[in-house]
Amino acid sequence: MTPPAASPGRWSDLDRPPLNASALRRALLRPGGLWTSLDIVESTGSTNSDLSAKAPGLPEGAVLVAEEQTAGRGRLDRDWSAPARSGLFLSVLLKPDVPVQRWGWLPLLTGVAAATGLARAAGTDFSLKWPNDLLVKVGGEERKAGGILAERVGDDGVVIGIGINVTLREDELPVPGAGSLALADAISTDRDPLLRALLRSLEDWYGTWRAANGDPHASRLQEMYAAGCSTLGLKVRAELPGDRTLIGEAVAVDGDGRLVVTTPDGKDHPIGAGDIIHLRPGG
Incomplete structure (x- = not known):
C-alpha cells in the first residue's frame, strides 16, 4: 500500500535545502581553531x-545559526527578517584579548571578512557601506544584501x-531596494559553502587583527576596509544622535573606525555612530 503523500510544509522548499550541521562541524571545528561549537536551530527570534x-557560560568561538529568524535586529533596532532558509542568519561569540578601545573595529572587521569570503564562494562582488552594511549590485x-x-x-x-x-526573490525582499545574492546573479547560492567561507574568512581576519593587538594599520584592516568601502568619496548625509544632521563628503575611515566627513566649510567631522545615507550628485 502506498503511503499518502506528505503535505507541503514550511521546510519542504527543495530550492532551499536545510544546512548540513554535521558536515559544517566537521569542516569548521578543529583543535586550535577559533570555532568551538556550532549549533543550528530551525527558528528563533534573534540569534x-x-x-x-x-x-557567560560559553567559550570564545561559539556559533549559533538559525534557518529562520523571526525577530532579527539590525542597527537602530530595525527589524531583519526573511523567509526560512533564504539566507544566512548567525551570531558568533568573540572574546578579544586586545585593548578594549579597539573593539570598535570588530563590526568593520566582520564586514571585510564577510565581503572577501562570500565574494570568493558566491562569485559576486561585495562592497561595504559604513559602518556595517554589505552591498551587492543588482542591475547596476x-x-x-547583508548587515x-x-x-x-x-x-x-x-x-x-x-x-x-x-x-530572496524580488517579491520577498523586506524593503524596496534591498538585494540578495540570487538577484546579484551569484554563481553559487548553496548556503553550506557560503557559511564555511564566511566563517573561515572571519577566523583568518580576526586572528590577524588579534595578533596585531587590534592595531587596524598593522593588521591591514583599515586599508582593506577603505578599499572595499563604497561610502568613501561620496556625498553623504549623516543622521546623528540628538537629531543632528551633517552633509558632506565621506573622505576617510580613521584609526578608530570612524567615518570622516568633510563639510563644505572644509572642516573634518569624525563620526562614530549614526545613519549614513549615500546621496546622488545634487542630492
Whole structure:
C-alpha cells in the first residue's frame, strides 16, 4: 500500500535545502581553531539575543545559526527578517584579548571578512557601506544584501550577528531596494559553502587583527576596509544622535573606525555612530 503523500510544509522548499550541521562541524571545528561549537536551530527570534543570553557560560568561538529568524535586529533596532532558509542568519561569540578601545573595529572587521569570503564562494562582488552594511549590485544599482550587529556581553565578550540575503526573490525582499545574492546573479547560492567561507574568512581576519593587538594599520584592516568601502568619496548625509544632521563628503575611515566627513566649510567631522545615507550628485 502506498503511503499518502506528505503535505507541503514550511521546510519542504527543495530550492532551499536545510544546512548540513554535521558536515559544517566537521569542516569548521578543529583543535586550535577559533570555532568551538556550532549549533543550528530551525527558528528563533534573534540569534544575537539567544547567544548573548548563553554567552557567560560559553567559550570564545561559539556559533549559533538559525534557518529562520523571526525577530532579527539590525542597527537602530530595525527589524531583519526573511523567509526560512533564504539566507544566512548567525551570531558568533568573540572574546578579544586586545585593548578594549579597539573593539570598535570588530563590526568593520566582520564586514571585510564577510565581503572577501562570500565574494570568493558566491562569485559576486561585495562592497561595504559604513559602518556595517554589505552591498551587492543588482542591475547596476548597489543594494543592501547583508548587515552586521555587534553587541557587548559582560566584561570580556562581543556577540556579532550577521545576516545575509541569499536566495530572496524580488517579491520577498523586506524593503524596496534591498538585494540578495540570487538577484546579484551569484554563481553559487548553496548556503553550506557560503557559511564555511564566511566563517573561515572571519577566523583568518580576526586572528590577524588579534595578533596585531587590534592595531587596524598593522593588521591591514583599515586599508582593506577603505578599499572595499563604497561610502568613501561620496556625498553623504549623516543622521546623528540628538537629531543632528551633517552633509558632506565621506573622505576617510580613521584609526578608530570612524567615518570622516568633510563639510563644505572644509572642516573634518569624525563620526562614530549614526545613519549614513549615500546621496546622488545634487542630492
